[in-house]
Amino acid sequence: MLPLRRSLLKPLQDVLRHSHRQLAQKNLLELTDRGFFQGIFPDTAAPRMKQLFTSGRQSIYAGFDPTADSLHVGNLLVIMGLIHCQRAGHRPIALVGGATGLIGDPSGRKTERNQLGETVIETNLKAIEQQLRQVFENHENCLWDSKKQKFPLAPLIIVNNADWYADLQLIDFVANMGRHFRMGSMLSRSSVQSRMESEDGMSFTEFTYQIFQAYDWLHLLRRHNCCFQMGGSDQTGNLMTGHELISRVERKREVFGLTLPLVTTEEGDKFGKSAGNAVWLDCNKTSPFALYQFFLRMPDSEVEKLLKLFTFIPLPQVEQLMREHTREPEKRKAQTLLAEDVTLLVHGESGLKQAERVTNALYKGNVEGLAQLNLPEIQQTFQGATMVNLLTEPGMSILELAMKAKCFPTETDAVRIINAGGFYVNQKRVQNIAEVLTTGVHILRNGISLLRVGKRNFYIVRWQ
Numbered sequence: 001m002l003p004l005r006r007s008l009l010k011p012l013q014d015v016l017r018h019s020h021r022q023l024a025q026k027n028l029l030e031l032t033d034r035g036f037f038q039g040i041f042p043d044t045a046a047p048r049m050k051q052l053f054t055s056g057r058q059s060i061y062a063g064f065d066p067t068a069d070s071l072h073v074g075n076l077l078v079i080m081g082l083i084h085c086q087r088a089g090h091r092p093i094a095l096v097g098g099a100t101g102l103i104g105d106p107s108g109r110k111t112e113r114n115q116l117g118e119t120v121i122e123t124n125l126k127a128i129e130q131q132l133r134q135v136f137e138n139h140e141n142c143l144w145d146s147k148k149q150k151f152p153l154a155p156l157i158i159v160n161n162a163d164w165y166a167d168l169q170l171i172d173f174v175a176n177m178g179r180h181f182r183m184g185s186m187l188s189r190s191s192v193q194s195r196m197e198s199e200d201g202m203s204f205t206e207f208t209y210q211i212f213q214a215y216d217w218l219h220l221l222r223r224h225n226c227c228f229q230m231g232g233s234d235q236t237g238n239l240m241t242g243h244e245l246i247s248r249v250e251r252k253r254e255v256f257g258l259t260l261p262l263v264t265t266e267e268g269d270k271f272g273k274s275a276g277n278a279v280w281l282d283c284n285k286t287s288p289f290a291l292y293q294f295f296l297r298m299p300d301s302e303v304e305k306l307l308k309l310f311t312f313i314p315l316p317q318v319e320q321l322m323r324e325h326t327r328e329p330e331k332r333k334a335q336t337l338l339a340e341d342v343t344l345l346v347h348g349e350s351g352l353k354q355a356e357r358v359t360n361a362l363y364k365g366n367v368e369g370l371a372q373l374n375l376p377e378i379q380q381t382f383q384g385a386t387m388v389n390l391l392t393e394p395g396m397s398i399l400e401l402a403m404k405a406k407c408f409p410t411e412t413d414a415v416r417i418i419n420a421g422g423f424y425v426n427q428k429r430v431q432n433i434a435e436v437l438t439t440g441v442h443i444l445r446n447g448i449s450l451l452r453v454g455k456r457n458f459y460i461v462r463w464q
Helices: 013-019 028-034 046-055 073-087 118-142 170-180 183-188 190-196 209-224 233-249 288-296 300-310 315-327 333-363 367-371 375-381 398-404 411-419
Strands: 039-041 059-064 091-096 157-160 226-232 256-260 386-390 423-425 448-453 457-463
Touching: 028 046, 028 073, 039 233, 059 073, 059 209, 073 091, 073 118, 073 226, 073 256, 073 300, 073 333, 091 118, 091 209, 118 157, 118 333, 170 209, 170 233, 183 190, 183 233, 190 233, 209 226, 209 233, 226 233, 233 256, 288 333, 288 375, 300 315, 300 333, 315 333, 333 367, 333 375, 375 448, 375 457, 386 398, 398 411, 398 423, 398 448, 411 423
Parallel strands: 059 091, 059 226, 091 157, 226 256, 386 457
Antiparallel strands: 039 256, 423 448, 448 457
16 A cells, blocks of 8 residues: 655655665665764774665664653654664564663663563553554554565564573673673763763663663674664664674674664754653554644754654655755645655554544544544543533524533633634534534534543543
């Protein structure tokens, strides 16, 4: 199935429908042209890495610790990296940290993470594994044309490091592996230095994190012949520790690190984390509509960079799109395409359609878009809205609806605010308190009414 494209995006429409479904270059280092890699390790290894990438299928892994029950858009760039590996004919491995999640990665942190219990970790692991599989499935179904490729995509491999640490004895591990780590190197890591200089310092638990991440890589090298690890630039120290361990334990093996840039906003905040509110990949935490709007609202100064990082559109088409966008910035062609492709990747065809229906209903006055949503979709879209169950009564007025739904503390407040234009039913302002409710206008054909007081106070009425 081809990804959705709107007439808004013509004349690039037909080109873009097919261009990002093509096989990528086997040499992943060419992604540097998209701004995708910030660095490689060792920094002189580019010729050897290119040789390996072009000579046959390689295994590349990235890790995801279960610190929450959902990944967020900050994690999405790493997922994009694994998908690029898959598109280039290589084997992607996602490591979920059932063990390391109990320790907590100090990288990029000013304070130690709160310790999570095993039950919470297990719940988070299941959710993250499901999200990873869903994103890869959405990519294959919506953004990849398997019929035109010579070979199928290598399936995503998901491993949990708790599986191999469960069988290790502490004394044996320290005796056999601990001797290969050097304190000077470990203390020199920026993640350690910054914490050692902080007021709270650094716990031994956090200090050992790099040891376990290093051993993870050694295990995957032995088990899956995984010579490449990918991670954010804040993971450079951990990648270096893994490289040093493997160079001492497996002297004849070569391994390489690839670091991705930490995407930030114009203000320097971590991408998708403004004021502590992450933009999640879980539709129950951030709706498809909210994810779509997050990317649709990107400023012009950021959109070209994000198109290169978060879509598979070839660079020549990105440049052409940006030229069209520059001529008509008010149409937001670039932001629309960015929002479509990211939503399609994270939530699939149905999620994108839902996001577009809600967008049309809220911002283009298309009430029919709301009528096409079911109750769970409306709850996802208007998270935090008050749910109200009401019985239909012939002749019910706008004022009676507002009071039965408890939108206002008193009838006096209701009359004043409604008359002033501060009350909306299905995104339409209503100011006549005596107006009688009608089906199709005030009561949607899905049996729901969406009420709004002011700009942000939503009420979802389910009619019975």
